[in-house]
Amino acid sequence: MSKRLNGLMAAALAAFISTPALAILPDSGMWSIGAELNGKPGRGIQIDRQGGSTLILTYFGYRADGSSLFLQAAGTLKDGKQFDGVLTEYRNGRALGGQPRDGEFAQEAGPVRIVFDSSTTATITLPGEAPQRLQRFQFEDLRNRLNFTFFHSSAQDYARMSSSGEITFKVDANSLIAVERSNAGSIACEYSGNLQPTGDSFSSEGTAQCFFGATSQAYLYNMRELKVDEFGALTARFYFRHPSYPELRPSLRSVAGICKGSAANIDVYRCDPSDLKLDPGLWKEW
Known part of the structure; x- marks a missing residue:
């Protein structure tokens, strides 16, 4: 240079x-x-x-x-x-x-x-x-990496991760549906919105219905940098706004997770190259 x-x-x-x-x-x-x-x-x-x-x-x-x-x-x-x-x-x-x-x-x-x-x-x-x-320039379609269930955790305003849970995505050409569950298995939030490729990640905007015991609350959500890498690791930023107060600063959740594989055993394995439709050689780093 x-x-x-x-x-x-x-x-x-x-x-x-x-x-x-x-x-x-x-x-x-x-x-x-x-x-x-x-x-x-x-x-x-x-x-x-x-x-x-x-x-x-x-x-x-x-x-x-x-x-x-x-x-x-x-x-x-x-x-x-x-x-x-x-x-x-x-x-x-x-x-x-x-x-x-x-x-x-x-x-x-x-x-x-x-x-x-x-x-x-x-x-x-x-x-x-x-x-x-x-x-x-978008030359590769990575949507198939999102169509999994992920064990995940998240951080909000404090420097600590929340209890683990699961989130399942179903995406097609331009739409996203997701269901987030707590570690106890109950539904925490349901999402429905669009899906836009953004380089090696995606963005999504729509509505979320989140449940707090017997009550629920609707939110406007915006997912940024929604990405699943070659090793099945999920990362994203979730922004939430109250629909009655869209001018207020959104709440941020930083999300991290790992996809569940198709092979069953005593425990659930993480997904592997065949699940992600990848060349196994991409995993041979060592």
């Missing part, structure tokens, strides 16, 4: 403390520009974010003569949603199969601005172009 890009990153890190706590943090990965996603070779944006608000942006596209081009920029989110940087071109780096050689600064292509409205959608303004939509 060039010294110039390192310098841009250092400046971005120095500005980190000014980022609001409720920033929209974009999903790392490949993003498509406007309506250019048509199955043919085209342009795109690669965004890398490593858990904070500092971004490295790589643009890949073409020059006017048709030759390929890549540009880079780095910076920090401003006002919790806006990225501003300068796209920079480099040259004379190491070629495929060639001898080691350091690249060097070629020229600045111009300013780039991205205004995020969610973790997977935004508006981008490229040099010499009008603002256009930018969206996370």
Whole structure:
């Protein structure tokens, strides 16, 4: 990586403390520009974010003569949603199969601005172009990982986990139904809402009916970063609002769990690669 890009990153890190706590943090990965996603070779944006608000942006596209081009920029989110940087071109780096050689600064292509409205959608303004939509490129369908029962626990306002329970999801193309049960087996909450892919996770908004003994209460819910990884581990953030007071700050539950497998024994095994429809080689880390 060039010294110039390192310098841009250092400046971005120095500005980190000014980022609001409720920033929209974009999903790392490949993003498509406007309506250019048509199955043919085209342009795109690669965004890398490593858990904070500092971004490295790589643009890949073409020059006017048709030759390929890549540009880079780095910076920090401003006002919790806006990225501003300068796209920079480099040259004379190491070629495929060639001898080691350091690249060097070629020229600045111009300013780039991205205004995020969610973790997977935004508006981008490229040099010499009008603002256009930018969206996370979705190339794999991970919905099947949600269709399990999970042993789970959660944390709310205090730094401790609640008693364990179970939550069962049933999802299809764009809807989610879930039933949450206490460790005693009684229904705690029932959820019904939409389902939207957000990179390697999902979001869902809808209504929840939660039970407290003989009484129940309806809530508006929003599930963020709903994800089941390659090892069957569930993580998510559940936000709840009272429907009569939607303007109030939502209540947050951080949820973690593990999916139940199909094999029965003295105890219930966690799910395995065959349950998740994965290549068993993905589990061979050791």
